[in-house]
Amino acid sequence: MSLLRVTSPHVSGQHQVSAVMRDVLFATLPGIIILTWFFGPGTLINILLGALVALITEYAVTALRGQNPRIAVSDLSILVTSTLLCIALPPYAPWWLIVLGVIMAVLLGKHVFGGLGYNPFNPAMVGYVVLLISFPVQMSSWATPRGLAEVPGLLDTLRHLFLPDTIDGVTAATPLDLLRQNTGLLFKDLIASRPELTGWGGVGWFEVNLAFLAGGAWLLYRRIFTWHAPLAMLAALGLCALIGYDGGSSESGGSALFHLFSGATMFAAFFIITDPVSSAVSNKGRLIFGALIGLLIYLIRTLGNYPDAVAFAVLILNFCAPFIDHYTQPAVYGTRSND
Amino acid sequence: MTHHDRSLNGSPLMSSPSFQQLTLNGLWKNNPALVQLLGLCPLLAVTASTVNALGLAAATLFVLIVSNTAVSVIRTIVSDTIRLPVFVMIIAAAVTVTELLMQAYSYELYQILGIFLPLITTNCIILGRADAFARKNAVPVALYDGFIMGVGFGAVLVLLGAIRELLGTGALFADMQLLFGPSAAAWRWQVFAVDYPFLVAILPPGAFLVTGCLIALKNQIDTSLERRAQAKAAAPVAGSKRVRVTGSIS
Numbered sequence: 001m002s003l004l005r006v007t008s009p010h011v012s013g014q015h016q017v018s019a020v021m022r023d024v025l026f027a028t029l030p031g032i033i034i035l036t037w038f039f040g041p042g043t044l045i046n047i048l049l050g051a052l053v054a055l056i057t058e059y060a061v062t063a064l065r066g067q068n069p070r071i072a073v074s075d076l077s078i079l080v081t082s083t084l085l086c087i088a089l090p091p092y093a094p095w096w097l098i099v100l101g102v103i104m105a106v107l108l109g110k111h112v113f114g115g116l117g118y119n120p121f122n123p124a125m126v127g128y129v130v131l132l133i134s135f136p137v138q139m140s141s142w143a144t145p146r147g148l149a150e151v152p153g154l155l156d157t158l159r160h161l162f163l164p165d166t167i168d169g170v171t172a173a174t175p176l177d178l179l180r181q182n183t184g185l186l187f188k189d190l191i192a193s194r195p196e197l198t199g200w201g202g203v204g205w206f207e208v209n210l211a212f213l214a215g216g217a218w219l220l221y222r223r224i225f226t227w228h229a230p231l232a233m234l235a236a237l238g239l240c241a242l243i244g245y246d247g248g249s250s251e252s253g254g255s256a257l258f259h260l261f262s263g264a265t266m267f268a269a270f271f272i273i274t275d276p277v278s279s280a281v282s283n284k285g286r287l288i289f290g291a292l293i294g295l296l297i298y299l300i301r302t303l304g305n306y307p308d309a310v311a312f313a314v315l316i317l318n319f320c321a322p323f324i325d326h327y328t329q330p331a332v333y334g335t336r337s338n339d
Numbered sequence: 340m341t342h343h344d345r346s347l348n349g350s351p352l353m354s355s356p357s358f359q360q361l362t363l364n365g366l367w368k369n370n371p372a373l374v375q376l377l378g379l380c381p382l383l384a385v386t387a388s389t390v391n392a393l394g395l396a397a398a399t400l401f402v403l404i405v406s407n408t409a410v411s412v413i414r415t416i417v418s419d420t421i422r423l424p425v426f427v428m429i430i431a432a433a434v435t436v437t438e439l440l441m442q443a444y445s446y447e448l449y450q451i452l453g454i455f456l457p458l459i460t461t462n463c464i465i466l467g468r469a470d471a472f473a474r475k476n477a478v479p480v481a482l483y484d485g486f487i488m489g490v491g492f493g494a495v496l497v498l499l500g501a502i503r504e505l506l507g508t509g510a511l512f513a514d515m516q517l518l519f520g521p522s523a524a525a526w527r528w529q530v531f532a533v534d535y536p537f538l539v540a541i542l543p544p545g546a547f548l549v550t551g552c553l554i555a556l557k558n559q560i561d562t563s564l565e566r567r568a569q570a571k572a573a574a575p576v577a578g579s580k581r582v583r584v585t586g587s588i589s
Contacts, residue, residue, distance in 0.1 A: 108548070134539040 042091020054082035145204030175202030201261030216270025236294025365487030392500025396493030407485030
């Protein structure tokens with residue numbers, strides 16, 4: 001029997017933290033499966049190792065902070081953080097990279113600020129950025145997709161994880177890297193010149209993005225988040241790409257379809273920027289939040305030097321979210337606006 | 340200093356603090372870097388290695404001693420209204436001397452520290468100690484305060500530099516020849532081998548992270564010390580009616 005006094009509306013809450021987190025974890029499955037199909041079991045191993053480290057770290061930190069570690073672990077939020085981070089990490093990354101990244105995400109991203117619900121920055125992206133600026137070489141070597149090279153088996157993956165020197169990793173530049181390194185080829189010719197670039201977002205990448213789009217659509221259907229931030233981000237990114245396409249010249253920033261379906265676009269749109277804690281709160285705020293992330297992703301992708309732009313764009317806008325909230329605060333029902 | 344001056348400061352007549360108090364203040368209780376959080380700009384910017392930190396620590400220490408002493412010497416002559424420009428002139432003169440000295444004796448380090456040497460002039464610790472302490476105290480006390488505050492600041496600076504160097508390169512005391520002559524080149528101590536340096540420690544974010552951890556560590560030590568002191572103090576009081584109202588309990 002519940003003795004809590006509550007006011008209306010008396011809606012039974014399905015949106016408990018653990019239920020939301022479970023849904024998010026389910027929604028990443030299609031993306032993880034497609035990633036595993038195209039790039040081998042690297043991502044899968046990343047996620048398992050990351051989850052183990054995340055649970056241990058979370059348990060230890062909450063126990064140290066005098067909280068109930070069992071409750072903290074059982075809300076699954078830490079598994080979402082580690083899973084999102086590990087999806088973003090390159091497959092076949094050395095084990096210490098994953099361990100360090102997850103620990104940084106849990107400590108620096110989450111608990112330094114007070115734990116679940118208090119983090120101003122997306123913890124997974126904090127972990128990612130710490131790794132990216134510390135170990136740029138390891139972080140920018142992505143695996144070669146199926147069809148262009150043999151995809152490693154499970155045994156090879158494990159061996160590579162703990163003894164990275166025993167076999168040569170099959171790494172290749174991602175489509176985004178290829179586009180950035182392009183000097184002098186027309187966009188059309190660049191696509192034709194590299195087998196990795198066939199399809200709309202590069203081999204494998206298009207399918208991966210579709211899978212995350214599907215997972216995200218399911219989350220939207222489940223009303224885990226609203227459409228505002230993802231749509232604004234995709235629209236802004238697409239619009240910027242259209243403007244920067246430059247008729248497909250050698251200076252082209254790439255086509256809109258390419259930007260929408262390559263790299264981490266869909267993953268970011270539906271799984272990263274929809275974090276309820278670190279994003280803007282109101283619907284109008286989320287539109288602005290998402291659109292600015294889309295703009296920044298395009299700018300950093302075309303002008304910057306990093307493998308993908310999502311992490312930096314998200315962190316910068318996380319920083320801006322309180323300001324956006326300040327200027328987009330909805331009027332309280334019944335009041336008149338002052339202006 | 341006249342009685343009128345003192346009442347202007349809003350502080351009651353007080354005797355100058357003992358050297359022991361000054362030491363405890365500068366090194367721990369009121370540490371410029373960890374408690375007052377002054378001079379963070381150089382603290383964060385030049386502590387990527389031990390030698391840089393040591394160089395800046397020495398320069399700041401020197402300037403602090405000179406400025407505190409000079410301010411204390413002229414404290415009865417300079418009127419309150421123009422004291423700040425006068426103090427800044429003194430500090431700037433001391434910084435210029437330091438800069439020229441470093442240019443003469445450790446030119447490479449002078450180049451590495453770059454803008455952060457002249458910027459010592461604007462380091463809040465120095466003006467802060469001049470205005471808050473040196474102008475109200477006699478020369479020996481002011482001199483010692485400058486010295487111990489400089490040591491407290493420098494200790495944190497060097498510790499920060501050492502931690503970041505260790506995390507970022509796995510080594511300690513690299514490039515000491517910049518400060519101590521060619522024979523110090525052999526001081527470099529590779530603590531552990533690093534295949535892939537943890538770059539973030541050397542980059543600016545690392546400065547913030549390590550500083551935050553140091554401050555947290557200090558607060559943690561203080562809290563546990565306080566708790567222990569309370570436990571100690573609480574025990575004998577039980578059953579007794581005597582209450583201690585003066586002095587500090589340590």
